[in-house]
Amino acid sequence: MMALLIPTAAPLVRNPADSSPRVNKSTEASVPWFQMIEVDQLRKTYGDLIAVDGVSFTARPGEIFGLLGPNGAGKTTTIGCISGLLEPTAGRVRVMGHDVVREGMAARRALGVVPQEIALYEELSAIDNLKYWGGAQGLRNPLLGARIQTVLDLTGLADRAREPVKRFSGGMKRRLNFACGIVHQPQVLLLDEPTVGVDPQSRMRLLELVRAEAQAGTCVLYTTHYMEEAETLCDRLAIVDRGKVIAAGTLAELRSMLEQRDLLRLAGVFQPAAARAAVAPIDRIEVLQAEENLLVLSLVEASRKLPAIFAALEAAGCEVRGTTLTQPSLESLFIKLTGKELRE
Amino acid sequence: MHFIWISVVKDLRRWRSEPLTLAIWLAIPLILGVLMNVVFGGSGNPAPRGVLLIADEDNTFASKIVAGVFRRDPLDKMLVLERVRREEGRRRIDRGEASAFLVIPAGFAQAVNRGGPFRVQLFTNPSQTILPKVIEDTVSITLDMFGTRRASGAGGPSIGLETTVIPEKKRTKSFAALFFPSMLCMAVWMIANALSGEIWKERALGALRRLAAMPVRMAGFLVGKLVSVALLFAGIAGAGLAAVRWLGGVPVASLPAAILWLMLAGVAFYLLLLLVSMSASTPRGGNMLGNIVMFPLALVGGCFFPFEIMPAWMAAVGRLTPTGWAVSQFSAILDGSVQTAGLTAALAGLVAMSALAFTVTLVRLRRSFLI
Numbered sequence: 183m184m185a186l187l188i189p190t191a192a193p194l195v196r197n198p199a200d201s202s203p204r205v206n207k208s209t210e211a212s213v214p215w216f217q218m219i220e221v222d223q224l225r226k227t228y229g230d231l232i233a234v235d236g237v238s239f240t241a242r243p244g245e246i247f248g249l250l251g252p253n254g255a256g257k258t259t260t261i262g263c264i265s266g267l268l269e270p271t272a273g274r275v276r277v278m279g280h281d282v283v284r285e286g287m288a289a290r291r292a293l294g295v296v297p298q299e300i301a302l303y304e305e306l307s308a309i310d311n312l313k314y315w316g317g318a319q320g321l322r323n324p325l326l327g328a329r330i331q332t333v334l335d336l337t338g339l340a341d342r343a344r345e346p347v348k349r350f351s352g353g354m355k356r357r358l359n360f361a362c363g364i365v366h367q368p369q370v371l372l373l374d375e376p377t378v379g380v381d382p383q384s385r386m387r388l389l390e391l392v393r394a395e396a397q398a399g400t401c402v403l404y405t406t407h408y409m410e411e412a413e414t415l416c417d418r419l420a421i422v423d424r425g426k427v428i429a430a431g432t433l434a435e436l437r438s439m440l441e442q443r444d445l446l447r448l449a450g451v452f453q454p455a456a457a458r459a460a461v462a463p464i465d466r467i468e469v470l471q472a473e474e475n476l477l478v479l480s481l482v483e484a485s486r487k488l489p490a491i492f493a494a495l496e497a498a499g500c501e502v503r504g505t506t507l508t509q510p511s512l513e514s515l516f517i518k519l520t521g522k523e524l525r526e
Numbered sequence: 527m528h529f530i531w532i533s534v535v536k537d538l539r540r541w542r543s544e545p546l547t548l549a550i551w552l553a554i555p556l557i558l559g560v561l562m563n564v565v566f567g568g569s570g571n572p573a574p575r576g577v578l579l580i581a582d583e584d585n586t587f588a589s590k591i592v593a594g595v596f597r598r599d600p601l602d603k604m605l606v607l608e609r610v611r612r613e614e615g616r617r618r619i620d621r622g623e624a625s626a627f628l629v630i631p632a633g634f635a636q637a638v639n640r641g642g643p644f645r646v647q648l649f650t651n652p653s654q655t656i657l658p659k660v661i662e663d664t665v666s667i668t669l670d671m672f673g674t675r676r677a678s679g680a681g682g683p684s685i686g687l688e689t690t691v692i693p694e695k696k697r698t699k700s701f702a703a704l705f706f707p708s709m710l711c712m713a714v715w716m717i718a719n720a721l722s723g724e725i726w727k728e729r730a731l732g733a734l735r736r737l738a739a740m741p742v743r744m745a746g747f748l749v750g751k752l753v754s755v756a757l758l759f760a761g762i763a764g765a766g767l768a769a770v771r772w773l774g775g776v777p778v779a780s781l782p783a784a785i786l787w788l789m790l791a792g793v794a795f796y797l798l799l800l801l802v803s804m805s806a807s808t809p810r811g812g813n814m815l816g817n818i819v820m821f822p823l824a825l826v827g828g829c830f831f832p833f834e835i836m837p838a839w840m841a842a843v844g845r846l847t848p849t850g851w852a853v854s855q856f857s858a859i860l861d862g863s864v865q866t867a868g869l870t871a872a873l874a875g876l877v878a879m880s881a882l883a884f885t886v887t888l889v890r891l892r893r894s895f896l897i
Binding site: 262265266267268287290291293295297298299300301302303304305306310313314315317318319320322346362372 | 528529532533535536539540543544731732733735736737738739740741742896897
């Protein structure tokens with residue numbers, strides 16, 4: 183597993199097009215830039231249930247840090263602890279150098295949160311929602327008015343700004359949900375599965391908006407269970423399962439853990455023990471999953487070894503009905519580390 | 527302060543965008559009141575119509591002439607005659623259930639024959655001005671027809687009419703004055719119950735959790751809710767009181783005090799129902815709990831039926847409930863029977879109760895309801 187909590191010098195990137203001043207400038211100068219989010223041995227339990235178990239990571243300005251894992255892995259609980267909604271059972275969380283428990287108000291001033299739910303008042307218009315959430319973050323006119331116009335333009339909602347949100351499509355609501363999280367130009371942005379249930383077009387637009395925020399210097403913590411989102415969006419990420427970080431690093435670092443291995447999924451009728459024994463002699467092959475109707479293999483140059491695999495399985499009395507070959511990916515890594523697939 | 531203000535604006539805008547919801551809660555007591563008015567109160571006759579109770583203990587031809595006068599036109603259109611015993615008549619006039627109570631004691635016919643002296647008794651209701659006077663004058667004229675003179679200030683043999691005005695505290699309220707405080711309180715309680723359930727909606731859509739991640743205090747959020755609820759109740763109270771004062775002719779001794787009382791009582795009741803609703807584990811449970819608390823309290827507490835028409839034991843119990851206390855105080859403010867010191871003490875009690883409910887609600891909101 184890659185080492186964590188390693189601050190790396192990187193320049194604070196700003197979008198040249200965005201000349202508007204940041205709202206929370208005061209804390210920025212006094213805090214080392216590499217410690218925008220510090221999570222150290224975070225643990226959160228509910229009675230006997232361990233939701234988060236010793237999670238640690240840091241995130242830097244201008245970086246998109248991903249938390250990738252299946253539902254129930256502890257991603258939302260981690261976000262809840264960072265945002266101050268939940269009190270950690272153990273460990274420490276700092277935002278911009280402020281302990282979220284002891285200096286909660288100061289920490290929350292730096293935060294922008296886009297929750298998994300569409301946390302909007304549907305009877306109100308987009309503008310009224312932005313006024314309320316922006317006002318709650320301390321923005322006042324004329325800055326609030328200017329920011330509302332900016333985020334409405336960014337999210338493509340300017341022409342529907344005065345309509346009640348209940349008339350919006352799901353994708354538009356998601357974009358407004360995002361807009362409410364960035365209207366005050368937070369230094370740290372927490373995004374909890376912001377693209378769940380949206381159409382591909384809205385998803386693309388949202389991902390572009392997230393990238394734009396990071397390019398403007400915002401530290402983004404992004405949770406998702408979509409592999410492709412994590413792969414295309416995140417600079418660094420941590421894979422979490424059952425409350426624990428099972429791997430962390432850049433995408434390249436995580437891929438290197440797979441040694442360029444392909445993932446071969448075979449559907450059919452198998453006797454798990456016989457199938458394992460049949461493919462074992464094949465060079466550099468690893469059985470990740472063996473069930474009565476599924477066999478998942480990790481191997482180098484899988485396409486060249488397919489005939490040998492089929493022959494071995496046929497000899498063992500197995501019947502192959504379908505084949506899927508996947509290049510090395512986060513999903514391969516997740517399966518390699520946990521022995522199970524990352525499903526929604 | 528800024529956050530409280532934007533929270534108030536937010537809630538008022540939300541309610542304004544869905545006026546039908548509020549209108550329904552306002553309409554229920556209004557419809558109930560109108561139905562009751564049709565059934566019990568109004569006759570559709572523009573002429574005043576009252577009740578004359580007669581205890582004819584003489585039961586002779588002469589005494590029946592006195593009673594029969596009121597069965598002739600136009601008096602028969604103005605008055606409903608009811609024959610009663612003396613005790614019952616006295617009890618009912620004391621309760622203000624009639625315009626007047628006429629007692630013709632035994633021996634009236636003999637007194638007429640021998641030319642007196644004799645006294646016929648009339649008890650009148652001070653809350654009515656026209657009908658008791660009409661009755662008094664009619665009885666006097668009728669007695670004069672028997673060739674007698676009124677007893678007061680007159681010497682010699684005569685058959686006199688002794689008129690007694692029952693004490694002011696027993697006076698009758700008009701139907702509107704009787705039911706209006708109850709109706710208005712019921713409207714406010716029902717709206718308070720409906721609004722208290724909104725916290726579940728805000729929780730479900732994630733607004734509370736989003737708010738918890740912002741640099742604001744939950745106390746500010748709650749205060750914002752109370753201010754917006756108070757403004758709504760003040761508007762309802764003001765409009766309702768103005769309507770019945772100028773359209774319905776119901777006396778309102780102190781409009782500002784009545785508005786203030788209903789507003790604060792409404793806020794206190796909202797807080798109570800909010801706490802009750804948040805004590806449940808599901809929105810449906812919250813709704814059920816709210817109804818379980820609200821409806822019995824409203825029923826016994828004089829919101830559905832005024833204390834004046836309840837059995838005495840039920841009215842006594844009802845006045846001890848929070849709603850009953852609030853309704854009684856409101857009625858007293860409307861008819862001007864409450865003293866400044868008493869009103870101040872009641873307001874202080876209301877504020878103290880609200881402060882306690884606020885504290886408990888805030889603790890519940892912060893500790894467990896948010897998550």
